[in-house]
Amino acid sequence: MAGSSFGKIFRITTWGESHGPAVGVVIDGCPAGLALEENDIQAMLDRRKPGKGEYSTARAEEDRVQILSGVFEGKTTGTPISLMIENRDHRSADYSQIRDVYRPGHADYTCDEKYGIRDYRGGGRASGRETVCRTAAGAVAEKLLGELGVTFKVRPLRIGGVPAEKEEEVKDLLEKAVREGDSLGGIAECVISGVPAGLGDPVFDKADARLAAAVMSIGAVKGVEIGDGFAAADRCGSENNDSFRADESGNVCKRTNHSGGILGGITDGSDIIIRAAFKPTPSITKEQSSINREHENVTLSVKGRHDPVIVYRGMVVMEAMAAITILDMMLENMGARAENVISFYGNRK
Numbered sequence: 001m002a003g004s005s006f007g008k009i010f011r012i013t014t015w016g017e018s019h020g021p022a023v024g025v026v027i028d029g030c031p032a033g034l035a036l037e038e039n040d041i042q043a044m045l046d047r048r049k050p051g052k053g054e055y056s057t058a059r060a061e062e063d064r065v066q067i068l069s070g071v072f073e074g075k076t077t078g079t080p081i082s083l084m085i086e087n088r089d090h091r092s093a094d095y096s097q098i099r100d101v102y103r104p105g106h107a108d109y110t111c112d113e114k115y116g117i118r119d120y121r122g123g124g125r126a127s128g129r130e131t132v133c134r135t136a137a138g139a140v141a142e143k144l145l146g147e148l149g150v151t152f153k154v155r156p157l158r159i160g161g162v163p164a165e166k167e168e169e170v171k172d173l174l175e176k177a178v179r180e181g182d183s184l185g186g187i188a189e190c191v192i193s194g195v196p197a198g199l200g201d202p203v204f205d206k207a208d209a210r211l212a213a214a215v216m217s218i219g220a221v222k223g224v225e226i227g228d229g230f231a232a233a234d235r236c237g238s239e240n241n242d243s244f245r246a247d248e249s250g251n252v253c254k255r256t257n258h259s260g261g262i263l264g265g266i267t268d269g270s271d272i273i274i275r276a277a278f279k280p281t282p283s284i285t286k287e288q289s290s291i292n293r294e295h296e297n298v299t300l301s302v303k304g305r306h307d308p309v310i311v312y313r314g315m316v317v318m319e320a321m322a323a324i325t326i327l328d329m330m331l332e333n334m335g336a337r338a339e340n341v342i343s344f345y346g347n348r349k
């Protein structure tokens with residue numbers, strides 16, 4: 001299966017199925033000399049972990065990361081970093097019902113159409129389990145970005161159409177969804193601070209295009225906005241433009257940040273704002289009509305453990321994909337100006 005790699009310089013390849021012995025990621029292109037230990041990665045995996053929080057799947061996985069290569073005496077060596085997470089709490093029997101029946105909203109039908117063979121246990125590569133690998137790689141990216149003053153904040157914005165700060169209303173909505181064997185969608189936001197101006201390139205590698213591709217590659221993400229996104233379409237230019245000003249020291253500032261920190265595909269030094277729309281979890285116990293592999297009409301009630309909403313765990317994955325992309329663009333950007341190259345290599349005597 002192609003398409004398991006992402007990034008140009010800081011390049012990740014994820015591997016494994018949700019119900020195989022383990023899943024993992026190989027990171028190629030991480031600079032040498034970065035202090036890295038398993039705990040640096042574990043903290044982020046714990047934030048994404050299933051079974052954490054009231055509305056997560058009951059699948060209580062340990063998600064312990066092991067560093068298999070690329071780190072020596074606590075520092076990265078510049079060689080591929082291989083990270084592995086064992087699958088300890090899988091119950092393949094839960095999935096026998098979807099061996100021959102296609103879950104509406106999931107990848108069962110399309111994977112079968114494409115490959116003619118499919119690891120039906122948990123959705124194989126299309127499982128949310130794959131995202132633990134990206135999250136591990138994102139934690140490594142964030143470790144280096146932390147040294148560079150780049151920070152990430154994620155939060156849920158809306159759950160099932162209700163603003164996430166209305167916690168009681170959201171709780172009631174989620175409890176109702178669980179009672180009815182249903183699921184909800186929602187919106188998450190990621191704000192990235194401390195990103196220098198100048199990342200991204202003006203045409204196909206625009207920073208917003210790169211970030212959108214990164215976030216859109218997460219299962220269940222169906223929409224991505226940068227800055228004010230779709231709301232900008234309803235405004236006049238005079239409302240939507242972010243006026244520049246110079247502060248007392250002559251530094252460039254903007255009075256507003258409707259553009260979400262990116263202009264012409266290049267970061268402008270202000271906060272980067274990304275929002276993602278997550279569709280409702282496709283696997284639901286509520287009865288649905290579907291078809292089987294023989295293309296006969298059937299009804300289906302999906303068993304197994306599934307989150308009633310993906311946003312809470314998905315937003316950590318979103319942060320990880322944003323971190324991988326920002327670091328990749330920072331590494332690429334080091335060659336953007338001749339003066340940078342000269343100041344790095346030109347002093348060798």
Ligand SMILES: Cc1cc2nc3c(=O)[nH]c(=O)nc-3n(C[C@H](O)[C@H](O)[C@H](O)COP(=O)(O)O)c2cc1C
Nearest residue numbers: 106107126127128219220221282283306307313314
């Ligand atoms: C963190 C995370 C957890 C997920 N958990 C589930 C789940 O428990 N059950 C499910 O049906 N889908 C889950 N998904 C969503 C599926 O992976 C996704 O809907 C499926 O691969 C189909 O892809 P698409 O929605 O992008 O079309 C999860 C996604 C993420 C990011």
